[in-house]
Amino acid sequence: MPVNEVLQGLADELKDLLNANVADDARLVQKGMMLYRQGLVTQLRFENGEYTAVVQDVSPAKVRLDPEFLGMSDCSCPGEELCRHQLAVFFAAYSKEASVSDWLAEWREPVRETKSVASWGLQAAKDLVKAAGLMKPDYDRWVQSFESSFDALVASKKHTNPYVVSELFGIHMKRVGASAPVEKEWRLLYELVASVVSFRKLLVLSEELGFEEHVVRKAYGHCFENLLEDSADFVERLVVQTMPFAFDEFIERLRDESHAVLTSAAGYDIERVYMHRMLWTELFRKKEWRQEEAIRIGARLKALEESENPLPFSAAMIHLYFLLGNDDLALKLAGGVPDVRFVPYMVYWIDYFTGAKLWRRVEPVIEMFLGRLKEYLDGLESYQSCSAFVRSVMRSIAPYCSENGRLDLYERALLVSLPYSFADYEYLLFERGDYDRWGELQAFVGLDFYDLPKDRVKVVEKERPEVLLGMLHQTAQKEIDQKNRGSYRAAVRHLKKLRTLYKKLKRVDDWEYFIEGLLERTKRLRAFHEECQRSKLI
Numbered sequence: 001m002p003v004n005e006v007l008q009g010l011a012d013e014l015k016d017l018l019n020a021n022v023a024d025d026a027r028l029v030q031k032g033m034m035l036y037r038q039g040l041v042t043q044l045r046f047e048n049g050e051y052t053a054v055v056q057d058v059s060p061a062k063v064r065l066d067p068e069f070l071g072m073s074d075c076s077c078p079g080e081e082l083c084r085h086q087l088a089v090f091f092a093a094y095s096k097e098a099s100v101s102d103w104l105a106e107w108r109e110p111v112r113e114t115k116s117v118a119s120w121g122l123q124a125a126k127d128l129v130k131a132a133g134l135m136k137p138d139y140d141r142w143v144q145s146f147e148s149s150f151d152a153l154v155a156s157k158k159h160t161n162p163y164v165v166s167e168l169f170g171i172h173m174k175r176v177g178a179s180a181p182v183e184k185e186w187r188l189l190y191e192l193v194a195s196v197v198s199f200r201k202l203l204v205l206s207e208e209l210g211f212e213e214h215v216v217r218k219a220y221g222h223c224f225e226n227l228l229e230d231s232a233d234f235v236e237r238l239v240v241q242t243m244p245f246a247f248d249e250f251i252e253r254l255r256d257e258s259h260a261v262l263t264s265a266a267g268y269d270i271e272r273v274y275m276h277r278m279l280w281t282e283l284f285r286k287k288e289w290r291q292e293e294a295i296r297i298g299a300r301l302k303a304l305e306e307s308e309n310p311l312p313f314s315a316a317m318i319h320l321y322f323l324l325g326n327d328d329l330a331l332k333l334a335g336g337v338p339d340v341r342f343v344p345y346m347v348y349w350i351d352y353f354t355g356a357k358l359w360r361r362v363e364p365v366i367e368m369f370l371g372r373l374k375e376y377l378d379g380l381e382s383y384q385s386c387s388a389f390v391r392s393v394m395r396s397i398a399p400y401c402s403e404n405g406r407l408d409l410y411e412r413a414l415l416v417s418l419p420y421s422f423a424d425y426e427y428l429l430f431e432r433g434d435y436d437r438w439g440e441l442q443a444f445v446g447l448d449f450y451d452l453p454k455d456r457v458k459v460v461e462k463e464r465p466e467v468l469l470g471m472l473h474q475t476a477q478k479e480i481d482q483k484n485r486g487s488y489r490a491a492v493r494h495l496k497k498l499r500t501l502y503k504k505l506k507r508v509d510d511w512e513y514f515i516e517g518l519l520e521r522t523k524r525l526r527a528f529h530e531e532c533q534r535s536k537l538i
Helices: 003-017 023-037 084-094 100-132 139-153 162-178 184-209 213-239 247-263 269-282 287-302 311-323 327-335 340-355 359-379 383-403 407-417 422-432 435-444 454-463 467-482 485-504 508-521 526-534
Strands: 041-047 050-056 060-065
Touching: 003 084, 003 100, 023 084, 023 100, 041 084, 050 084, 060 084, 084 100, 139 162, 139 184, 139 247, 162 184, 162 213, 184 213, 184 247, 184 269, 213 269, 247 269, 247 287, 247 311, 269 311, 269 340, 287 311, 311 327, 311 340, 327 359, 340 359, 340 383, 359 383, 359 407, 383 407, 407 422, 422 435, 435 454, 435 467, 454 467, 467 485, 485 508, 485 526
Parallel strands: none
Antiparallel strands: 041 050, 050 060
């Protein structure tokens, strides 16, 4: 690929990576631009597909910039990620191919657009508040007002900048709050309906705008999160008080809105299911309502087109059957869901049953979950994602295992989750005194002898010294294979430790047989033999 195309690709990647609306990113670009404009980038070269340069900052920084794989770039400064020195080198390289000022103007354009649209939105919101006034209890009028406000403020423009949506949505929610009823008991219900309707409208708009889901999550994903948190808070406050009979019609109408949240748009599966599940768990408690909703979702599932994802509907329907106490049917349906992305939904049911101490009901869910966990972990993109998920899983399973004496189940969960559960499993085996399996675990994850915690080694050496033999053999051989003087010295230190352990175990013959064979195999490695003699190993 020609240099200019590669560099242009990096320019586009940096525009996506750095958000002009985020203060930290704006400062980083500003500092990099300052270093470049002051002429502090020197010795700029392009070799083997990479840019190298020295940036004369407070102390000189040596930079290697990989334009095709930015994450492979590095800098000698203490910063761990993209730093001002790497940006300065990018600007210096880019200036030889195109205009840095044009890049900067294009990068800043979303900020100007956001400010301009936000100014317009504030004025429009004032006009809407004046027109609507305070809202009296009327469900249809409430919904019409919320939808009109959303359409006028958020959906009226064809957005090219997803960050504009966040600004305008915030203005919409402030406008909705300004028209809330004065009566305290009605205000809470009004805010809940506003949150659910606005959540649905935002889902539909996101689908219409056609932004990639990862772009939406970065630009205004917090809007969805805030609505979910607010809705859960409103519901929690509603259910702890005695609701007047006048609320009944509003609650019943809100059921249809919750169904629309689940069915009116594609994508954002976790958010849609969370909102639907929360409302049906906490607010809509009548048995016949839950039965009707399960039937409605089942009919929707049967009518799905091939391009539609059945997962959120399956998860919602299974949850309703759990709420109805029909665990057999719920588990049967769950077992028939082939999509491995279904696995995280099962964690909620584990937490739900555990919180209510329904141990008999949670056990089959845990068993089914563990049967599919490894497949799910294999599909995740990063080690960090896997580790974070496993930590949450172990927290969910631990109460059941502790209360019911099911250490075997907890250990099975740790085994299935390896290597991401290594720290917890290592601690469990060591505290239990199962040093043989502890040693096997260390070998499984590839740890060398010198990687082991010294306090652990002292205990194992005293209680079960033979456990350490295999790791010492393996580590010593790895050092010998490095074939340099420093690694030979390290190998000798491990071999001396091996000799001590063999003597302690009264297996001197085994040691002598091993060392004779090793010296014979390495007879051409003169430096290694010299280190053995210097340390009086032979």
